Amino acid sequence: MILIIIVLFCFGEFVNFNNFANHTYHKMTSTGHKIYIASLVSIVAAVTIFLAIQGASYYGTSMEERFYHENHTNLKPNGLVGHGLGIIGTLLILIGVFGYMARKRFRLLSRIGVLKHWLEFHIFLCTLGPIMVLFHTAFKFGGIVSISFWSMVAVVASGVIGRFIYLQIPRTIQGRELSLHEIQEIKTETNANMVDHLTNSAINIGELIKSTAIKSPDHYHGFSGFFTQYVDEFKHKNAIRAKLKNENKSAKEVNLILNLVSIEMALTRKIHRLVTMQKLFRYWHIAHLPFALIMLIIMIIHVIVTVTFGYTWIF
Numbered sequence: 166m167i168l169i170i171i172v173l174f175c176f177g178e179f180v181n182f183n184n185f186a187n188h189t190y191h192k193m194t195s196t197g198h199k200i201y202i203a204s205l206v207s208i209v210a211a212v213t214i215f216l217a218i219q220g221a222s223y224y225g226t227s228m229e230e231r232f233y234h235e236n237h238t239n240l241k242p243n244g245l246v247g248h249g250l251g252i253i254g255t256l257l258i259l260i261g262v263f264g265y266m267a268r269k270r271f272r273l274l275s276r277i278g279v280l281k282h283w284l285e286f287h288i289f290l291c292t293l294g295p296i297m298v299l300f301h302t303a304f305k306f307g308g309i310v311s312i313s314f315w316s317m318v319a320v321v322a323s324g325v326i327g328r329f330i331y332l333q334i335p336r337t338i339q340g341r342e343l344s345l346h347e348i349q350e351i352k353t354e355t356n357a358n359m360v361d362h363l364t365n366s367a368i369n370i371g372e373l374i375k376s377t378a379i380k381s382p383d384h385y386h387g388f389s390g391f392f393t394q395y396v397d398e399f400k401h402k403n404a405i406r407a408k409l410k411n412e413n414k415s416a417k418e419v420n421l422i423l424n425l426v427s428i429e430m431a432l433t434r435k436i437h438r439l440v441t442m443q444k445l446f447r448y449w450h451i452a453h454l455p456f457a458l459i460m461l462i463i464m465i466i467h468v469i470v471t472v473t474f475g476y477t478w479i480f
Contacts, residue, residue, distance in 0.1 A: 201282075205289040212293060216250075216300045224304055231303075240303060243471075247301050248478045254297030255464060258317075261290030262457065288328060295321050313463035319456040327449045333442040335435055351432060398430050 217224075223236040231237050239246040265287035268274045295317050306314050335351075405426055409419045435442075 202285065205285070209289065209293050209296065213296050216296075220300065220303075228305060242301055242303055242305070243476050245479070247303060248476065250297045251301030252478060254294045254301060255468070257290045257294035257297065258464075259461075261287045261294060262461070264290075284331075288324065291324060292321065309463060310467050313460050313467060316456045316460035316463070320453065320460055323449065323453045323456065327446070327453055330442055330446050330449055333435060333438060334446060335432070335439075349436070351428075394434060398427075398434075402426060402430075 220236065220240050223231065223234050223240045226234050231241070238244050241247050242251065265283055268277070268280065268283045298314070298317065302310075302314065335347075402423055406419060406423060409422060414422075
């Protein structure tokens with residue numbers, strides 16, 4: 166499995182390496198990258214479903230009766246399968262964490278792949294690993310290990326939040342944050358592209374560009390306002406789509422113009438929230454790191470104790 170994961174990672178890296186446009190922020194997503202992401206998601210889903218189905222009978226049995234279950238020898242935490250899931254899951258987490266950290270900190274690795282793809286692979290490993298560790302525990306949590314487990318849950322949950330915040334900050338394909346000036350330049354270029362594609366259209370380009378802001382960004386306040394803006398943008402794009410179809414434009418032209426409209430909307434939104442998201446991302450780092458350290462320290466202690474008591478799996 167690890168070999169397959171590595172092959173998929175390399176496939177995702179090299180297929181995309183020469184397919185990105187020179188544009189610093191918005192680019193067409195290549196087919197190779199879609200296959201790469203779909204493959205990673207499919208692996209996580211397939212492994213989770215497989216483990217759940219295979220162990221459903223055992224995991225659904227009460228703790229007192231599991232000893233008599235036919236799969237107890239294999240699926241218990243120190244069993245052949247259960248212990249193996251713990252080892253493989255731990256290795257995936259360690260590779261995901263330290264691999265991504267090394268890629269960011271060591272100049273020697275800076276030329277290997279794109280940071281964006283390293284982050285995606287980090288998220289993949291640090292999602293699949295905890296799932297395997299979860300099945301390793303046989304859904305029984307207790308003692309000091311429970312602290313490590315719940316720290317792991319906190320790390321995964323905060324990682325989802327961190328990923329969302331990360332996506333709100335415009336970056337180059339190499340992961341560098343764009344300055345406000347660079348974002349404004351992309352916005353100007355996007356407007357020019359819309360003008361080019363709507364030159365012979367009955368749609369007023371000035372009104373279209375102005376309308377992509379939906380409402381003043383100041384209109385959306387708080388957590389609920391954040392998602393309300395996405396809903397408004399979705400509705401507005403559907404309205405623009407209907408206008409374009411009434412002009413009998415081809416599906417290709419409609420999709421191209423809507424893509425530019427989406428970029429314009431996203432840039433307007435991200436420009437307004439840039440400073441806020443940058444601050445949130447810094448605060449997120451402060452909160453994310455302690456949970457990760459607690460998880461890793463207790464995990465190491467757990468491994469040492471396990472080996473000391475002779476639970477060495479198949480070795």
